[in-house]
Amino acid sequence: MVHKQFLREAAEVTASRNFPLPLGTRPDLVDNHSVKATLEAINQMQADGVIGAYAIGGAVGATFYLEPAATVDLDLFITIPGESSGLVSLSPIYEHLKARGGKVQDEYIVIGEWPVQFLLAADGLELEAIACAVETDVEDVPTRVISAEHLVAIALRVGRLKDHNRILQFLDQEGVDREKLQKILERHGLTSKWQDFERRYLEGTR
Amino acid sequence: MSKPKLRTRLASLSFSEKIKILEKLRDREKAIAAAGLRRSKPDKDRATDGQEHAASQRTV
Numbered sequence A: 001m002v003h004k005q006f007l008r009e010a011a012e013v014t015a016s017r018n019f020p021l022p023l024g025t026r027p028d029l030v031d032n033h034s035v036k037a038t039l040e041a042i043n044q045m046q047a048d049g050v051i052g053a054y055a056i057g058g059a060v061g062a063t064f065y066l067e068p069a070a071t072v073d074l075d076l077f078i079t080i081p082g083e084s085s086g087l088v089s090l091s092p093i094y095e096h097l098k099a100r101g102g103k104v105q106d107e108y109i110v111i112g113e114w115p116v117q118f119l120l121a122a123d124g125l126e127l128e129a130i131a132c133a134v135e136t137d138v139e140d141v142p143t144r145v146i147s148a149e150h151l152v153a154i155a156l157r158v159g160r161l162k163d164h165n166r167i168l169q170f171l172d173q174e175g176v177d178r179e180k181l182q183k184i185l186e187r188h189g190l191t192s193k194w195q196d197f198e199r200r201y202l203e204g205t206r
Numbered sequence B: 001m002s003k004p005k006l007r008t009r010l011a012s013l014s015f016s017e018k019i020k021i022l023e024k025l026r027d028r029e030k031a032i033a034a035a036g037l038r039r040s041k042p043d044k045d046r047a048t049d050g051q052e053h054a055a056s057q058r059t060v
Helices: A002-016 A035-047 A058-063 A091-098 A124-131 A148-158 A161-172 A178-187 A191-202 B003-011 B015-034 B049-059
Strands: A054-057 A074-078 A103-105 A108-111 A114-120 A134-138 A141-145
Touching (some): A035 A114, A035 B015, A058 A074, A091 A103, A091 A108, A124 A148, A148 A178, A148 A191
Parallel strands (some): A054 A141, A074 A114
Antiparallel strands (some): A103 A108, A134 A141
C-alpha cells in the first residue's frame, strides 16, 4: 500500500517535471492485463477530477446484458468536469494516463493491455446514457454501464453493420424494455430510423 | 446443450465472469493475429493466385 502510494506520488512529481519514468517503474498501469485494472485506473482518473461521470458502452457494455462477444477495445462515454463550451480537449486525459504508463495508439489510449476510446458525450442522448447508467462492479471494482435501451439507441444512430447486429442480439435475447426504448427513441428523434431498421430486419418476424 | 440455452446461460453470468470470458476471447484473437494467419490489409502489389499460377505456367 505504502509502496503503491510512493509510486503514485513519484509519478506525479516526475509528470509535473515532464520527466517520464523508465518503463517498468511506472505505477498503476504496470502489469495491468485485465479490465479490472483498467477500470481501477479510470476510477482513479475520475477521483483525480480528470474526467467527470463515465459509463461503459460498446461491446463491453453490451456484454453486461448479453453473452460475451470478442472485442479489442473498451468504449468509454465521459463528461469533462466544468466543461461548458463547445471546444473541449481530451489532452488532459492523455497527459494524465501517459504519465502513468499509458500509450497513445491511434484513437485509443492503451491502459495496461486494453485500448480505451474516450468518447466525450456530445449530445442529449449520450449525456442521458451516462446519467441513466447502471451501477455494477468488476471483481469489486465499481463501475457504470450504459443501460441496454441507451446502448440500442446509440447503436441505431451509429448504424454500422456491427451496430445493427448488436441491436438484433438485444432483441433476440429479449434484453431491452421495448417501452423504455420507444420513449428514448422519441426523445432523441430516432423513431424514423427505428422504423427503417424494423422494415429492414424485423419485417415478417413478428 | 442447445445454442439458445447456452446463450441464455452465458448471458445470465455475472459481469465479472463475463469479463473474464471476454479477456480470454481477446487473448485468443491476439494469439491468432500474432500467428500471422491474417493480413492486416490487402497487399495490392501481390499477385492473385490466378496471376501466380499463370506466371508459373510461363516459366515451365
